[in-house]
Amino acid sequence: MSAPVPLSPTRWWALCVLGLAQLMVVLDGTIVAIALPAAQADLGLADGQRQWVVTAYAVAFSALLLLGGRIADYWGRKRTFMVGMVGFGAASVWGGLAQSGTELIAARGLQGAFAALVAPAALAMITVLFPSGRERNVAFAVFGIVAGTGAAFGFLLGGVLTQYADWRWCLLVNVFFVLVALVAGRFLLVESRAHGDNRYDLVGAVLVALSLGSLIYGFARAEHGWGSADTVGFLAAGVILMAVFLWWQARCSHPLLPLRVVSSRVRGAAFLLQACVGVVMVGALLYLTFHFQIVLGMSPVVAGFASVAMTVVIMATAPISTSLFTTFGPRVVLTVGPLLVAAGLFYLSGISASGSYWTEVLPGVVVMGLGFSLILVPVQNLALAGVDPHDAGVASALANASLHVGGSIAVAVFTAIYTSSMSDSLAQGVDQLPALAGAYGDTLFAAAWVMVLGAVAAFLLIGGAKTGDAPVASEPAVAATH
Structure with missing residues (x-):
């Protein structure tokens, strides 16, 4: 017979550890984006290989997340988290020391495999540490903001490391995150696991x-x-x-994935919105950073700062977004948020080779930040509300998988859109830089329509009441040991 987990007196410190790990996992999806031109030149990567430095991580992460969530549920969430962090650190060292493109791509895939252990274990531990009430909402808001802004922070950190150190440090820096999380996690995290049918x-x-x-x-x-x-x-x-x-x-x-986890319309809408966020955060913003460096001629660090403006807006408006969610409920907030992101992307799709960052980019980025703030605060909580404690890890995995599957598919599809647009422009005699700007703009235009579809899905699937038809989170009944 399992007993409820008592509230941990160190739960807020534990949230810091879990948030740090989530930041590492998310920013590693984008931190190498700004470093890609330097890594490509250093290792002799072909253009076709270049996208796989980003995609290999996302593919391995997405493909193994559900299994990682089940391992966390059955083997122990703290234990899974700690083992995943060690493996992630080792894979990061391998990638940082890679001497060929093949080695780098393989290391990135191994990073993604271990991230598939870390991410669902971290999110599942939050559902245990904060079982219900206002504290749970605050914890998920913090975690959601970290998850959403980590991608943009990765662009900034990648720019600083590439310019002032070496592109390899975009991978080696993970050792710092791993060591801090392992030492702090040893004392602050609480072990928990599901009971009952624990067969894989x-x-x-x-x-x-x-x-x-x-x-x-x-x-x-x-x-x-x-x-x-x-x-x-x-x-x-x-x-x-x-x-x-x-x-x-x-x-x-x-x-592996009990269909009861995806049976709720509200939860389905949350997973779909997570995928839309991944499309933009991982896919579309990758091409925006290429525009900064290749077309506008920004240095890696300046390109990083140009990318982080959206993060600043998200963090500054998060308290307002939380209040709006409480006042108007999920349907309104999660419909308006994607529409604002789409509006920002439509604006950005007009970028040109002769344009200015201040007039062609910044306004769109600010509007996107406002929209993402409305999405990121409630969507994590909504995706996990009412999930049976036995399924906490796999539901957490599905929430993460939605984001990264969306991102990895977006990188692939946007590469096809970019290639086609670039070929057409060059065939028509358009100069190189205007052709590049037009191709990047086409990817942003496509991403905008994805967010419009996300808004429509949220409006149709989430109930009209202030609380929607989201189930109320139940008290987790999982065994815990310190």
């Missing part, structure tokens, strides 16, 4: 990993043509494997 669904793990890998690789191949045999083949295989995975989950006695 290895068939489901293989199916979902193959499905996501096929889909993302298929989208990546689209830069060579949407009608090519390998593009269509991998996309079709991904869809079929996902269908088989869902069929298996409905019949398996110990599913």
Whole structure:
């Protein structure tokens, strides 16, 4: 018989540790983006390989997250977190010392695999440390802001390290995060695990990993043509494997992803919005940083500061967003937020080779920051509200997976859009820099429509009452040991 977890007296310090780990996991999806031109030149990466430095991390992370969530639930969330941090640090050292593009891509994939242990364990521990009430809302708001701003902070940190140290430090810096989290986590984190049916669904793990890998690789191949045999083949295989995975989950006695986790319309809307956030934070902003450095001629550190303006807006308006969420409820806030992000992206899609950052970029970035502030504060809590304690890890994994699957698919699709736009412009005799600016603008325009679809989904799926139809979070009944 399991006993409820008592409130930990160090839970707010524990939140700092978990937030630091989440910051590391999220910023590693983008920290190498600004370093990519330097890494490409140093290691002789081809343009086709370049995107895989970002995508390999996202693919491994997304494909293994659900299994990582189940390992956290069954093996112990603190233990999983600590092992994941050690592995992440080792993979970061390998990547930082890589002597070839293949080594760097492999190390990034290994980082993503260990991040798939860290992220769901961290989020699940928050659901245990803050079971309900105002403290839970505050904790999820803090965690959501860290998760949402980590991508932009990665651009800034990557710029500083690339310019004043070396691109390799964009990976080696993780050792600092790992050491702090391991030492502090040893004393501050509380162990917890689910009880009951704790058998692993290895068939489901293989199916979902193959499905996501096929889909993302298929989208990546689209830069060579949407009608090519390998593009269509991998996309079709991904869809079929996902269908088989869902069929298996409905019949398996110990599913990797219990369908009850995704049965709520509100939770489904939250997961979908997480994917939309990933599309913009990981996919679209990558091309905006390319515009800063390649077209506008910014140094890596200046490009990093140019990217962080959105983060400043998010953090400055987060308290207001929390108040608006309490007053108007999730439906209004999570409909208006994506529309504001879309408006900012539509504005940014007009970037040009001769334009100024202050007039063509900053206004759009500020509007995006306002929109993301409305999304990031409530969406994490909404995604996990009412989840059975037995499923806390896998639900946390799905929330993270939504963001990173969205990001990894976006990088692949936007690469195809960029390649097609660039080819058309050059064929028409457009000069190099205007062609680049136009191609980057096309990716931002596509991302804007993704956010519009996210707003429509939120409006349709989330109830009209102030609290929506989100289930109320229950008290977790999981065993805990200190």
